[in-house]
Amino acid sequence: MQPTDASNPAYFHKVVDCQWACPAHTPVPEYIRLIAQGRYDAAYMVNWESNVFPGILGRTCDRPCEPACRRGRVEEKNLSQPQPVAICRLKRVAADLKSAEIRALMPRPPARSQRNGKKVACVGAGPASLTVARDLALQGYAVTVFEGDQKGGGFMRTQVPRFRLPEHVIDEEVDWILDLGVELRGGERIDSLKSLVAQDWDAIFVGCGAPRGRDLPIPGRQEAAAAIHVGLDWLASVYFGHVTKVGKRVLVLGGGNTAMDCCRSARRLGADDVKVLVRSTYEDMKASPWEKEDAEHEGIPLIAQHSPKAFLHDNGKLVGMRFEIVKSVYDEKGRRTLVPTGEEVTFECDEVLVAVGQENAFPWIERDAGIEFDKWGLPLLDATTLQSSLPRVFFGGDAAFGPKNIITAVAHGHEAAVSIDRFLHGEDVRERPPPHVNLISQKMGIHEWSYDNAPTNDARHKVPWAAAEKALKSIKIEVELGFDAKTAFDEAQRCLNCDVQTVFADRLCIECDACVDICPMDCITFTGNGEEADLRTRLKAPAANTAQDLYVSAPLKTTRVMVKDEDMCLHCGLCAERCPTGAWDMQKFLFVTTKAGPSCRDRKPAPVRQGVAA
Numbered sequence: 001m002q003p004t005d006a007s008n009p010a011y012f013h014k015v016v017d018c019q020w021a022c023p024a025h026t027p028v029p030e031y032i033r034l035i036a037q038g039r040y041d042a043a044y045m046v047n048w049e050s051n052v053f054p055g056i057l058g059r060t061c062d063r064p065c066e067p068a069c070r071r072g073r074v075e076e077k078n079l080s081q082p083q084p085v086a087i088c089r090l091k092r093v094a095a096d097l098k099s100a101e102i103r104a105l106m107p108r109p110p111a112r113s114q115r116n117g118k119k120v121a122c123v124g125a126g127p128a129s130l131t132v133a134r135d136l137a138l139q140g141y142a143v144t145v146f147e148g149d150q151k152g153g154g155f156m157r158t159q160v161p162r163f164r165l166p167e168h169v170i171d172e173e174v175d176w177i178l179d180l181g182v183e184l185r186g187g188e189r190i191d192s193l194k195s196l197v198a199q200d201w202d203a204i205f206v207g208c209g210a211p212r213g214r215d216l217p218i219p220g221r222q223e224a225a226a227a228i229h230v231g232l233d234w235l236a237s238v239y240f241g242h243v244t245k246v247g248k249r250v251l252v253l254g255g256g257n258t259a260m261d262c263c264r265s266a267r268r269l270g271a272d273d274v275k276v277l278v279r280s281t282y283e284d285m286k287a288s289p290w291e292k293e294d295a296e297h298e299g300i301p302l303i304a305q306h307s308p309k310a311f312l313h314d315n316g317k318l319v320g321m322r323f324e325i326v327k328s329v330y331d332e333k334g335r336r337t338l339v340p341t342g343e344e345v346t347f348e349c350d351e352v353l354v355a356v357g358q359e360n361a362f363p364w365i366e367r368d369a370g371i372e373f374d375k376w377g378l379p380l381l382d383a384t385t386l387q388s389s390l391p392r393v394f395f396g397g398d399a400a401f402g403p404k405n406i407i408t409a410v411a412h413g414h415e416a417a418v419s420i421d422r423f424l425h426g427e428d429v430r431e432r433p434p435p436h437v438n439l440i441s442q443k444m445g446i447h448e449w450s451y452d453n454a455p456t457n458d459a460r461h462k463v464p465w466a467a468a469e470k471a472l473k474s475i476k477i478e479v480e481l482g483f484d485a486k487t488a489f490d491e492a493q494r495c496l497n498c499d500v501q502t503v504f505a506d507r508l509c510i511e512c513d514a515c516v517d518i519c520p521m522d523c524i525t526f527t528g529n530g531e532e533a534d535l536r537t538r539l540k541a542p543a544a545n546t547a548q549d550l551y552v553s554a555p556l557k558t559t560r561v562m563v564k565d566e567d568m569c570l571h572c573g574l575c576a577e578r579c580p581t582g583a584w585d586m587q588k589f590l591f592v593t594t595k596a597g598p599s600c601r602d603r604k605p606a607p608v609r610q611g612v613a614a
Helices: 009-015 017-021 028-036 040-051 054-060 070-074 087-097 127-137 167-178 193-198 231-239 257-268 289-297 406-423 485-492 514-518 532-537 574-578
Strands: 119-123 142-147 183-186 203-206 228-230 249-253 273-277 306-314 317-330 336-348 351-354 393-395 436-441 500-504 524-527 550-552 561-565 584-592
Touching (some): 009 017, 028 485, 040 054, 054 167, 127 142, 127 203, 127 406, 231 257, 231 351, 257 273, 257 351, 306 336, 514 574
Parallel strands (some): 203 393, 249 273
């Protein structure tokens, strides 16, 4: 193998698996260390810079970082189920425990002399649009956000129930953005793109989400329509107070997070018997594992492999549903086919909530407005720049590539803001500046480091819940109570500080093997070089995870090479402490993605003189 190019920004970034997995590339270990130090304001700001909504995402994120967490892998041998660090819940700690002084850390709106005279319109006030608005407002753009509802937040506000996400959290984090000078035109729904384009906007961002829930046109749907509701619309009706009660027996159709929100909401609105039925297996349900666990914790059964066949009614009154039991059959490529078993079953019910998926709807975009769409009704976009076929119109969030999640919408917002900034400065939007990266030694003495890495053997800590008899009586009582300061510290101590890298200087190595002897995970080997597949089998502990690169040195004096399995490294620093020559060092890796502003552009702005932006 060739020596590892540690100067490649992607190399150590992929070692920080949690940050690599996060669509917004939030520096997870950095803010977890700050939480362990009790520096909650600083931890909040690290999050706010990357993911914009720490309090919201600390309660609702899909957590792609947690399955990637190295802690879950190094514990696999000893635990029946991997237990990654509770990254998402620690994010919430930063939001919950920050002080009133946080306002002083927030940036202020640019002065009038620093504004650039450019106007940007954002359609929809969801996470993608609000991210674009924040990033561009800080650079002197006049940003106006159009929203059909009176308040900002989009689906975060209207489709996520209050028992998961209190409204005051949304208000606070939306207000941070509006305080930057962003104008929110609530209650002003855009009904024509052509009309918007005809106005004097320099750029337009479409972040209107995927607002239409899929229906289920099976027999009995029309006849029993009064008791059958599309889940997304029903959740919005609950939020606005149009729906305050449900029938005693409720069936929820679908296996995603929306279905979980529907069933738990129905339970709080008075249903005694709530069941979730899904066509797939339990394991294939799209809902996040913790969402399924929360529903089951509240006594709601999740019934798999039931395909809906008909709504049953008595002269238009819904009385039940008929399902066909199916089984999942997979081909050699893992593609699933649902095969009928010939067995059917009937469930009695008074009301049905249909949560079988979402789809994009752009009735306000005229088909001759210059936006090209694919056969699924999605806009044709450059996947990196998010620019549409109409150059000054950009998309992001669910409106871009279909339903995803909040953190993906935030990532789209950052990228779209970079594109808009470059576009309005006459630069090629397809050329993306690389991220800022560096490595900083953490050495403070011969064997002393500026960080503490003595991870505990504690299992993942459980978050406390409100008492069920209280929480299930109101849809507005938050169920998860969050970690207190002590539990947050204990959970933060489980982090392996994967952003502090073991960096090897081959010219200093004397091949004494001291690092090999002290490594608790057997992840360092000195051996003859070879092809990767062969080399992986000759390590002290074979490196089975081919998705994680090996760290390979240049040839040493004996012609051997140092090979380190990054997959299992604890970043404990023992190799650096034991090394007599300093060939190993612990260096913190900083990865800062490019945001809108001078750093994202080729041509830097001219200085501002006499109160006028040049």
